[in-house]
Structures are given as C-alpha cells and as structure tokens.
Amino acid sequence: MTDALNADHITKVFGGLTAVDDVSLHVGEKELVALIGPNGAGKTTFFNCLTGVGPATTGTVKIGGQEVKKNTKAYKVAQMGISRTFQNIRLFSKLSVLENVLIALTNHYKENFLTAVLRLPAYYKTEEAMEERAKELLKDFDLEDVMYFPAGSLPYGTQRRVEIVRALATEPKIICLDEPAAGMNPEETADLTRLIKRLQTEYGIAVLLIEHDMSLVMNLAERIYVLAEGKLLAKGTPSEIQNDEAVINAYLGGGADV
Amino acid sequence: MKKNWKYNLCWLILMVAGFYLINTLMLAGVINTFIENMLVTIGINIILAVGLNLVIGFSGQFSLGHAGFMALGAYATGIMTQTMNTAGGFYLSILVGVVISIVVALLVGIPTLRLHGDYFAIATMGAAEIIRIVINNMKITNGAAGLFNIPQFATWDVVYIFVCLTTIVTVNFIHSRDGRAVISIRENEIAAEAMGVNTTKWKLSAFVLGAATAAIAGSLYASYLQTIVPSTFGIMESINILIFVVLGGLGSITGTFVATTLLGVLDAALQSLGVLRMVFYAVALIIIMIFKPGGLFGKWEFSFKRLLTKKQDGDMKEAGKESK
Numbered sequence: 001m002t003d004a005l006n007a008d009h010i011t012k013v014f015g016g017l018t019a020v021d022d023v024s025l026h027v028g029e030k031e032l033v034a035l036i037g038p039n040g041a042g043k044t045t046f047f048n049c050l051t052g053v054g055p056a057t058t059g060t061v062k063i064g065g066q067e068v069k070k071n072t073k074a075y076k077v078a079q080m081g082i083s084r085t086f087q088n089i090r091l092f093s094k095l096s097v098l099e100n101v102l103i104a105l106t107n108h109y110k111e112n113f114l115t116a117v118l119r120l121p122a123y124y125k126t127e128e129a130m131e132e133r134a135k136e137l138l139k140d141f142d143l144e145d146v147m148y149f150p151a152g153s154l155p156y157g158t159q160r161r162v163e164i165v166r167a168l169a170t171e172p173k174i175i176c177l178d179e180p181a182a183g184m185n186p187e188e189t190a191d192l193t194r195l196i197k198r199l200q201t202e203y204g205i206a207v208l209l210i211e212h213d214m215s216l217v218m219n220l221a222e223r224i225y226v227l228a229e230g231k232l233l234a235k236g237t238p239s240e241i242q243n244d245e246a247v248i249n250a251y252l253g254g255g256a257d258v
Numbered sequence: 259m260k261k262n263w264k265y266n267l268c269w270l271i272l273m274v275a276g277f278y279l280i281n282t283l284m285l286a287g288v289i290n291t292f293i294e295n296m297l298v299t300i301g302i303n304i305i306l307a308v309g310l311n312l313v314i315g316f317s318g319q320f321s322l323g324h325a326g327f328m329a330l331g332a333y334a335t336g337i338m339t340q341t342m343n344t345a346g347g348f349y350l351s352i353l354v355g356v357v358i359s360i361v362v363a364l365l366v367g368i369p370t371l372r373l374h375g376d377y378f379a380i381a382t383m384g385a386a387e388i389i390r391i392v393i394n395n396m397k398i399t400n401g402a403a404g405l406f407n408i409p410q411f412a413t414w415d416v417v418y419i420f421v422c423l424t425t426i427v428t429v430n431f432i433h434s435r436d437g438r439a440v441i442s443i444r445e446n447e448i449a450a451e452a453m454g455v456n457t458t459k460w461k462l463s464a465f466v467l468g469a470a471t472a473a474i475a476g477s478l479y480a481s482y483l484q485t486i487v488p489s490t491f492g493i494m495e496s497i498n499i500l501i502f503v504v505l506g507g508l509g510s511i512t513g514t515f516v517a518t519t520l521l522g523v524l525d526a527a528l529q530s531l532g533v534l535r536m537v538f539y540a541v542a543l544i545i546i547m548i549f550k551p552g553g554l555f556g557k558w559e560f561s562f563k564r565l566l567t568k569k570q571d572g573d574m575k576e577a578g579k580e581s582k
Contacts, residue, residue: 051452078454090452092445094557103442104453106435113463116434117427123434124262130435170454 002065003028004174004206005082010049010059012042019045020056021230027174027206032196034209034217037227038250043210044087046227047176050208051084052077064173079107083172085163087179087210093152097143097162100151101134104169134169141165141195157188164195174206175199181213193219218242226250268562273422280414292526294414298482300522301417302475305424307502307514309471312428314500315508316437317464318444319371320379324499326386327469329491330362331355331476333393336405336486348411348481355473362389363469364462371461383493394488404487405480412481420478424471429511431467440464444509505546507553512560517553 005027012020020042027033037043048054050061052074061068063080072080092100109130115122138147141161146154151162160180167175177196181189193216199205211217217224217238224241226233228250234241241247280297283289289297306324313321334355339348362385370381393399431437439460442450451457480486502521506513524542528535546554 053448053452073456074448074451075454075456078452084452086449086452090446090449092442092449095441095445099438099441102435103438103450103455106439107454109435111435113431113436116436117430119266119430126435166453 003062004031004064005050005208006060006062006065007046007050008060008062010046010056010061012045012049012054013057019230020049020227022059023225023227023230023232025208025225025232025235027208030200030204030206032200032207032209032220032222034211034221034224035227036211036214036217036224037233040229041227042230043227044178047084047178047210050176051082078170078172081171081173082176083167083170083174084176085160085167085178085180087182089156089159089163091151091159091163091166094150096148097138097151097154098131098134098147100162100166101137101169102130104166105130105133108171137165137169157184157191160184160188160192161195164199168199168203168205172205174208176208176210178210179212180209181211181216189213189216192216196220264566265562268566277415277418280418284414296522296526298412298414298417298478300519301414301421302479302482303499303502303518303522304421304515305471305475305478306499307506307518308425308428308511309468309475310499311503311506311508311511311514312432312440312464312471313468314503315510316432316444317440317461319461319465320375321382321465321468322379322493322496322500323366323382323384323386323389324468324472325491325493325495326382326389327359327363327472328476328479328495329386329389329393329488330359331473332480332486332491333399333405333476334358334473335477335480336408337398339409339411339481340405340407343409345411348409348477352474352477355477356470359469359473360466363466367462367465371458371465383496386491386493386496390488390491393491399488402488404485406485408480408484408486410481410484412478417478417482420474424474425511428467428471432511436460436463501543505543505553507555507557509557510553510555510559512558513553513555516555 003026005025007023007025010020010023011018023046025033025035035043035046045054049056049059052068052072055071063077063082066080068077068080092103109126111123111126114120135144135147138144143158143162143165146158151159154162164175164177164180180196181192184192196207196209197220199207209217209221221238223235224238225235226241226247233250234244234247236244280289284294306328310321310324313319331352332355335348335351338351338354342350366382366385370378370385373381394402399405432441439450439455440463442453442455443457443461447457502518503514505521506515506517521539525535525539528538531538
C-alpha cells in the first residue's frame with residue numbers, strides 16, 4: 001500500500017525567516033489527517049510546499065509514491081494527484097458551477113483543436129461525456145439545483161462545497177482542504193463534516209485538513225499533526241493530542257474543553 | 259449532438275442570408291462604393307476585434323500589440339501578390355502571413371506571457387513597435403514609403419467569408435475544453451493551476467490564435483486598400499481595435515460585432531464633418547463608457563439555443579453556452 005502523500009523534512013525559508021522547519025508528514029491511502037496549529041504556525045505555507053505553489057527550500061514530497069521533482073510547476077504537481085481548496089475561496093466566480101467543475105475535468109478528457117473548431121462528432125462526444133461526469137458529481141453533492149448559477153453568487157457554505165467538488169473532479173489521490181469550516185455556522189459545519197467523510201468512504205480519497213474548528217478535527221481526523229512556529233510539535237491520534245501536555249500549553253491554552 | 263444541428267443550422271442560415279442581403283442591395287445599387295468601403299472596413303475590424311477579444315476578454319491578457327500582427331499579414335500579402343498576381347497567390351500569401359505571425363507570436367508570447375497586466379501590455383506594445391520599425395527599415399517592404407498597386411483580390415464577399423470563418427473558429431475554440439481552460443485563467447490563475455490547467459500553454463494558444471486572425475485581417479486590408487504604409491500599424495491602430503473590444507464588452511463576441519459595426523457606421527456617417535468627426539466619435543465613446551462601463555454587452559452572448567429552448571428552467575442562466 002503506497003501512501004497518498006509523503007512529505008519528508010520540509011523546510012521553507014523566506015529571506016531570514018524559517019516559516020516551516022523540518023516538518024515530516026505522511027498521509028496513508030484513504031486516510032483522513034488533520035494539521036492544526038495556532039495562527040502563523042506555517043500551516044498554509046506547508047500546504048503551498050506540498051502543492052507546488054511555493055516550493056519547499058529543502059525536503060522532498062512524494063504523491064502516491066511518486067517523487068515531485070524540484071521546480072515542478074504547480075499545475076504539474078496538481079496533475080500528479082494532489083488537489084486543494086483555498087483558505088479564501090478561489091472559485092471561478094463569474095462562471096457557472098457546472099463550468100467550474102468542467103474546468104477541473106480538463107486533463108481527463110482529450111479534445112483536439114481541430115475537432116473542436118470544426119465541431120466534428122468527436123467534439124460533441126467528449127463534451128457530452130464531460131458534462132455528464134460533471135453533472136453526476138454535482139448531483140452527488142446536491143448541487144444540481146444551482147449548477148447554472150454563477151459560482152460567486154452562491155451562499156458561502158455552498159461555495160465551499162462547490163470548491164471541494166471541483167477539487168474532487170480532478171480525480172486526485174489526496175485532497176488538501178485549507179480551513180474549510182472557516183466562517184461557517186454549526187449546521188453548515190455538520191454538513192461539511194459529512195461531506196469530508198464521504199470523500200474518504202465513497203471516493204476513497206485521502207484528505208489532509210487544516211482547520212481551527214476543533215470539533216470538526218476531533219470528529220474526523222484519524223491522526224493529527226500539530227504545528228507551532230513552523231515546527232512539528234506533536235503527532236498522534238485525537239485522544240493523544242488532546243492529552244498532550246505540549247499541545248495544550250502551546251495551542252489549546254490549558255484545560256480547553258474540546 | 260443531434261439536438262445541436264438545429265442551432266448550427268440557424269447560424270448557417272443567418273450567415274447565408276446576410277451574404278445574400280448585401281449581394282442583393284449591391285446589385286440593386288443601394289450599396290454604393292462609399293457604403294461598400296464602410297462594410298469592408300467594418301468586416302476587417304471585426305476580424306481584428308474578435309481576435310483581440312479572445313486575448314483580452316477571454317484569456318485576460320491585456321495585449322496592446324495587435325496591430326503588429328496585422329502588419330505581418332498585410333506585408334506578406336503586399337509583397338507576395340506583387341509577384342504572384344493570382345487568386346491562388348493571394349490565398350497563399352494569407353497562409354504565409356498567418357504562419358509568420360504565429361511564429362512571431364510564439365517568440366513574443368513565450369517570454370512575455372509570464373508578465374501580468376500592465377507589464378504584459380507594455381511588452382506587447384514594444385513588440386508591435388519592433389515589427390513596425392523593422393518593416394520601416396527593410397528594402398523588401400519599401401521602407402516608410404510603403405507598398406503601392408497591390409492587386410485587389412479581397413472584395414467585400416471575400417472579407418465577408420473570412421469574417422464568418424475566423425469568428426466560427428474563435429467562438430468554437432472558446433466553447434470547447436480548451437476555451438474553458440483559457441477562461442479559467444482569466445477568472446483565477448492560481449485556482450486554474452491548482453486544477454492542473456497548464457496556464458502558460460493556454461495563454462499562449464489564445465495569444466497565438468489572436469495573432470493568426472490579426473494576420474488574416476491584415477492580408478485582407480492590404481489587398482482591399484491596395485496601399486499599405488508602416489505608419490498605419492502603429493500603437494493607434496492597436497488602441498482602435500481595443501476600443502471596439504472594450505466598448506462591446508470584454509468577453510462578448512456579440513458585443514464586439516455590434517460595437518464594431520456601430521462605430522464603423524458612426525465613423526462613416528460623420529465623415530462629412532471633417533476633423534470634428536473625431537470629437538463626436540470621442541464623445542460617443544465617453545458617453546457609452548459612463549453609462550455602460552462593462553461595455554455594451556458585458557459578457558452577454560447571443561444564442562439561438564437560448565432563444566429556441568424558451569427558458570424552461572425559469573431564470574436559469576445558460577450564460578452564453580453553445581452560442582455556436
């Protein structure tokens with residue numbers, strides 16, 4: 001069984017500041033792992049190292065057992081099987097929800113310039129197949145009612161859902177969710193919890209989750225990594241983390257009820 | 259696929275009808291040389307503006323060098339048809355113009371498409387100036403004096419057909435997998451990359467396709483006017499094309515058509531006013547920009563499909579889907 005994600009000794013330096021310091025993390029196949037830590041701990045920076053947006057200064061990343069070579073562009077890293085959502089939602093907000101998902105399918109369907117421009121039967125066939133696949137996914141996540149609406153016009157919680165479905169559409173081995181519950185009410189958070197669980201159980205995709213909402217993390221995660229000031233503070237199961245002296249001091253703030 | 263032939267047929271009928279309308283009016287003598295001249299100018303401008311809209315409106319790369327690619331096409335035709343004075347030679351010269359401008363677009367695009375916004379605009383403007391200055395100083399192009407007596411192969415009907423062809427290619431490109439990838443870059447480049455979209459490649463393809471259509475327009479321009487000088491293809495021409503695009507709406511091909519036609523007619527109608535014409539023209543532009551800052555049509559696209567399916571899903575937005 002190959003791990004979905006292996007990050008070894010990742011260090012990221014910005015000028016004189018070491019934002020991420022020698023952090024190793026692995027996510028097994030179909031595993032749900034959370035990464036927590038106080039603000040400024042380097043969680044998002046670490047995410048950017050994994051997804052190739054801001055490559056690590058030193059350290060190696062393997063996706064599905066395949067090593068990401070130095071200077072691989074972000075889109076190539078994405079094609080290797082890592083998909084993500086963003087802390088501040090980045091949908092194609094003026095395009096419809098359906099188009100958002102269709103764009104995520106880009107690399108899974110071949111269409112050449114000539115068949116598209118000349119509208120040969122092959123074009124209609126691919127378009128139909130793509131649309132069918134996109135609609136299937138949207139239906140699966142109860143988004144079919146809004147699929148023709150511009151993504152930016154939807155309520156915040158729904159936009160989050162669209163972003164996750166879009167990430168899922170790229171057929172990744174692992175999805176990285178950057179604070180998916182930020183700004184959500186308890187009801188929406190409960191929905192989100194079920195949704196994330198489904199990624200793992202129904203789609204067999206590993207999930208790496210950054211989150212501040214402790215109820216979500218403790219409910220979902222099989223293992224938790226704790227980051228503080230760029231360093232790995234602790235790792236373990238939720239119950240281990242909840243009883244870890246160092247974590248309680250650094251993050252949960254002594255005697256927090258989680 | 260079967261449900262789409264209806265809409266495609268509608269477009270075909272529209273194109274053929276337009277052709278016959280102009281043809282009949284021409285035979286009836288309603289369209290005189292002045293109006294014909296106006297129509298051809300509008301046609302060439304539409305080709306240019308549609309191509310530029312692909313680059314600016316759809317891929318979101320602000321290019322100010324469109325006239326440079328037009329010059330490449332114009333000079334390819336101007337030079338070649340003087341020795342190959344046949345229709346075949348003319349079409350070959352269009353092809354040569356397109357190939358040259360594709361090569362130049364690649365050379366310009368690969369280094370400059372890393373730049374964003376204003377920086378890209380300045381870089382493309384510079385590239386267009388380089389093209390113009392090179393033409394200005396070469397022997398084969400007859401320097402600043404330009405080329406005369408270029409044989410006229412581009413009559414109004416040739417221009418009409420090329421307007422249809424380039425528009426079909428551009429619109430079909432936009433409404434394909436590739437086109438969606440291009441649009442996703444405009445919408446959010448970082449998200450597009452996270453979805454595995456090769457942003458450099460798609461930006462470059464939109465830029466190259468735009469350049470190729472500009473070269474076609476240049477060829478038609480040279481062959482219709484029979485005279486070309488390098489100074490025509492300066493920054494002002496690029497800005498003129500930009501005006502059509504912005505006025506019609508960035509990201510609306512329908513808008514580009516309407517805006518180009520409207521301004522073409524306005525320009526011809528004000529012809530008698532002499533220099534004052536430019537003042538009226540400018541005032542019209544300012545008024546439209548004040549009341550319609552997103553352009554006349556924004557991103558709205560005319561679609562037979564929407565017209566014929568009669569909105570069965572309430573107020574669902576089929577936003578410009580399958581307009582051809």
